[in-house]
Amino acid sequence: xxxxxxxxxxxxxxxxxxxxxxxxxxxxxxxxxxxxxxxxxxxxxxxxxxxxxxxxxxxxxxxxxxxxxxxxxxxxxxxxxxxxxxxxxxxxxxxxxxxxxxxxxxxxxxxxxxxxxxxxxx
Amino acid sequence: xxxxxxxxxxxxxxxxxxxxxxxxxxxxxxxxxxxxxxxxxxxxxxxxxxxxxxxxxxxxxxxxxxxxxxxxxxxxxxxxxxxxxxxxxxxxxxxxxxxxxxxxxxxxxxxxxxxxxxxxxxxxxxxxxxxxxxxxxxxxxxxxxxxxxxxxxxxxxxxxxxxxxxxxxxxxxxxxxxxxxxxxxxxxxxxxxxxxxxxxxxxxxxxxxxxxxxxxxxxxxxxxxxxxxxxxxxxxxxxxxxxxxxxxxxxxxxxxxxxxxxxxxxxxxxxxxxxxxxxxxxxxxxxxxxxxxxxxxxxxxxxxxxxxxxx
Numbered sequence: 166x167x168x169x170x171x172x173x174x175x176x177x178x179x180x181x182x183x184x185x186x187x188x189x190x191x192x193x194x195x196x197x198x199x200x201x202x203x204x205x206x207x208x209x210x211x212x213x214x215x216x217x218x219x220x221x222x223x224x225x226x227x228x229x230x231x232x233x234x235x236x237x238x239x240x241x242x243x244x245x246x247x248x249x250x251x252x253x254x255x256x257x258x259x260x261x262x263x264x265x266x267x268x269x270x271x272x273x274x275x276x277x278x279x280x281x282x283x284x285x286x287x
Numbered sequence: 288x289x290x291x292x293x294x295x296x297x298x299x300x301x302x303x304x305x306x307x308x309x310x311x312x313x314x315x316x317x318x319x320x321x322x323x324x325x326x327x328x329x330x331x332x333x334x335x336x337x338x339x340x341x342x343x344x345x346x347x348x349x350x351x352x353x354x355x356x357x358x359x360x361x362x363x364x365x366x367x368x369x370x371x372x373x374x375x376x377x378x379x380x381x382x383x384x385x386x387x388x389x390x391x392x393x394x395x396x397x398x399x400x401x402x403x404x405x406x407x408x409x410x411x412x413x414x415x416x417x418x419x420x421x422x423x424x425x426x427x428x429x430x431x432x433x434x435x436x437x438x439x440x441x442x443x444x445x446x447x448x449x450x451x452x453x454x455x456x457x458x459x460x461x462x463x464x465x466x467x468x469x470x471x472x473x474x475x476x477x478x479x480x481x482x483x484x485x486x487x488x489x490x491x492x493x494x495x496x497x498x499x500x501x502x503x504x505x506x507x508x509x510x511x512x513x514x515x516x517x518x519x520x521x522x523x524x525x526x527x528x529x530x531x532x533x534x535x536x537x538x539x540x541x542x543x544x545x546x547x548x549x550x551x552x553x554x555x556x557x558x559x560x561x562x563x564x565x566x567x568x569x570x571x572x573x574x575x576x577x578x579x580x581x582x583x584x585x586x587x588x589x590x591x592x593x594x595x596x597x598x
Contacts, residue, residue, distance in 0.1 A: 169399045189404050191511030194446055196400045256511050258400055286397035
């Protein structure tokens with residue numbers, strides 16, 4: 166197993182985590198993924214990369230809020246966490262974590278992902 | 288599909304097969320299933336060399352996409368001085384990746400991620416181009432920065448297929464290796480803020496560079512730059528100015544021809560077109576010299592940019 170996969174597996178141990186995916190923001194490519202692989206994951210990753218890019222356009226170092234760090238999408242069943250790991254020019258990497266809402270608290274999951282995230286690219 | 292097998296290393300008996308358009312993909316899948324190690328030399332436009340280990344793809348070298356060295360150095364992820372020191376210490380015995388990480392020049396995870404995206408970009412360039420012949424050589428020729436463990440061919444090919452589909456669906460199709468982009472004077476305003484890469488691209492969009500050329504200069508992936516160019520065309524910041532002479536590139540040509548409106552690019556043809564950058568030993572390209580990037584950055588710092596539109 167690669168070092169990258171090992172890092173993603175640590176995040177997968179968070180309560181309720183179903184899928185942990187590293188996405189290339191510039192292309193929408195799934196760089197690596199662990200856990201469940203639902204059909205349509207590549208298309209979802211590309212779509213999430215677009216959303217992150219658009220959200221970044223509304224943020225940035227010259228805005229009062231600063232750069233985009235993470236996004237949280239909550240549905241009745243799921244919590245989708247997007248955590249930006251690195252960003253240069255129009256690209257970078259972000260984590261996408263699909264969490265079962267019934268098995269965790271969204272804020273707690275976000276905090277746990279934030280704790281593990283810096284180690285992914287190290 | 289039977290893969291022509293060469294004799295073991297040292298026998299000097301390589302095998303080749305003219306695969307024809309679209310045959311590189313099934314060939315790679317078959318090689319993966321056989322667990323072959325060695326080199327797959329692909330001739331054509333752009334052509335390249337695929338490094339294989341136990342059926343997995345560990346590295347691809349092609350003039351169609353920046354290699355890891357170009358991506359790491361020209362994107363300023365790794366400083367030139369640090370790279371040179373690591374190269375001197377470890378390149379000869381295949382420890383370059385470990386040395387870069389050991390010297391804290393880049394994280395192991397980020398390097399692995401960049402190698403994986405770089406492989407996808409290089410295979411995208413190969414598959415989208417034209418393939419004349421593939422030659423399998425069962426020899427061990429290590430790459431400078433191999434992905435270890437290598438990537439599964441089917442996984443990479445699925446990503447390439449996705450990319451071709453994305454290109455086909457673009458509102459403004461841009462051919463990565465043909466269309467030359469020109470900045471629209473007065474259209475740009477830094478509303479997205481620094482770091483989005485638009486200013487760097489506008490400084491390079493002089494009507495002579497393709498997405499591929501810009502990718503080499505910036506140390507970015509060809510596909511990522513192509514997508515950004517398309518978005519910038521949509522926003523009215525760039526126009527496709529002219530087009531390189533057509534090579535037989537089944538994938539992208541088909542993609543562009545179906546959806547692209549006839550434009551000045553096709554009308555202009557390739558007359559008088561400057562040659563594309565050529566690779567030079569040491570990882571550089573004539574069109575992607577650090578000095579060129581430095582001049583772009585200098586221009587940006589000194590405020591030589593398009594007049595803001597006021598928005």
